[in-house]
Amino acid sequence: MKLLACTWALWVLAFCSVQATKDICNAKPKDLPLEPMCIYRNTYPELQPTKEPEKIPAGTNPRVWELSKANSHFALSLFKQLAEGKSSDENIFLSPISISTAFAMTKLGACNSTLEQLMKVFHFDSIKEKTSDQVHYFFAKLNCRLYRKKHETTELISANRLFGDKSTLFNESFQHISEMVYGAKLMPLDFKEKPEVSRMAINEWIANKTENRIKDTLPEGSIDTNTILVLVNAIYFKGQWRHKFDKQNVLKSDFHVSETHKCPVPMMYQEKKFQYAKITDDKVKILELPYSGGDITMVLILPFDGTDLSEVVANMNLKKLVGWLHAMKETSVSVQVPRFRVEDSFSLKEQLTKMGLEDLFSPVNASLPGMVAGDGPNLYISDAYHKAFLEVNEEGSEAAAATAVVATGRSLNIYRDYFIADRPFLLLIREASINALIFTGRVANPCESS
């Protein structure tokens, strides 16, 4: 049997997103007729039923809601694993939803244990059968919801594309669905004769889709003459705060990376009513900064002074996180957040394999019969990359109106709640109405970037 490679690329960029064909956003399931090549059924009759009855947000398809929850489970598992693998003074930043979206595409063509592992690692086995069989359809609906909210000041753009070797015949219906659902029209490249040229073409496409924020995603040597398929998923977000920070209120202040390491950062300041909670049991403060337009917000989670962020992360699960989010109430808060920039990249192959997604990356065990036509080559994913970037400043992008605001003093009013992010904290960029986690991160060391 001839074994051939399939490469996978993913990257992300922070600050903005979207796009989906209008037809898809209005489509009914029957308009997207695709029986998955293979079906996996959870052998456990029911996963633990949730204690409290679920409150699904108004205007939300219950299946989209289920899928979004599965994505959040995956997001937290991956985040925790990354946090454990990195030293506590390193930043982390990624877009879990773009990873789930990209891998959901492989589910379309996967069988046997390859399929089973995909279902488990991405928590697609926690959703109802009908949702799972049509997961591509509900991903499309979720994407419509995220990306359709267009606003002059907020941009969320995602772009997907398959690059296939020009000599390989791919399954027509796989290509068709990919294009319809993910906007990923397959582009033929000459991997066999010109792997390096092909690699640069893909990196250029990514750079172009992310306003040149994400470059060189595929490292040298990642494409070789055995490559058959590269899947790329990019996400770009750019948002302006609903309540901007005043440039005049930015002062140098110490950020405590650890007990023994601190550095000066430009600390932004404002005092306003925000969604906020102080969770004494878990020793965290949680604050939500909304972007203008739509429901996209940045949530900051800061451990109490003297509590280690790693301890908070180790004890965190989705139920806890949702509890914290629900505990937030409109509160007058004095906020200090550093201006910073984080960039992160990692091998998804390494991380996902650790989580149990082994067969997809195995030349021997991978089963992806739905991707190639007929008795095409045996595919496996030879590698997968993720790259992400986030920049946070006073406005998020250029601010035309230089409002004259009188600088407020910084002495802390002891009767007021305050949120001073001068030590490592977590951040989430989410769609608040369905709690879709678009980006997750840990800002542990903003020192070199601000």
Ligand SMILES: *[C@@H]1O[C@H](CO)[C@@H](O)[C@H](O)[C@H]1NC(C)=O
């Ligand atoms: C994988 O699935 C195919 C088609 O569904 C089946 O014919 C084959 O026997 C399975 N292989 C293994 C190793 O289970």
Ligand SMILES: *[C@@H]1O[C@H](CO)[C@@H](O)[C@H](O)[C@H]1NC(C)=O
């Ligand atoms: C991306 O490509 C298009 C068309 O080739 C070009 O017009 C555009 O300027 C490029 N954008 C960037 C950011 O390079």
Ligand SMILES: *[C@@H]1O[C@H](CO)[C@@H](O)[C@H](O)[C@H]1NC(C)=O
């Ligand atoms: C393929 O699967 C078998 C059985 O699960 C396992 O022992 C073997 O290590 C796998 N091979 C690779 C290359 O992953």
Ligand SMILES: *[C@@H]1O[C@H](CO)[C@@H](O)[C@H](O)[C@H]1NC(C)=O
């Ligand atoms: C392509 O995939 C579909 C569904 O997964 C399958 O029914 C069809 O037979 C495949 N076509 C070829 C040429 O393999």
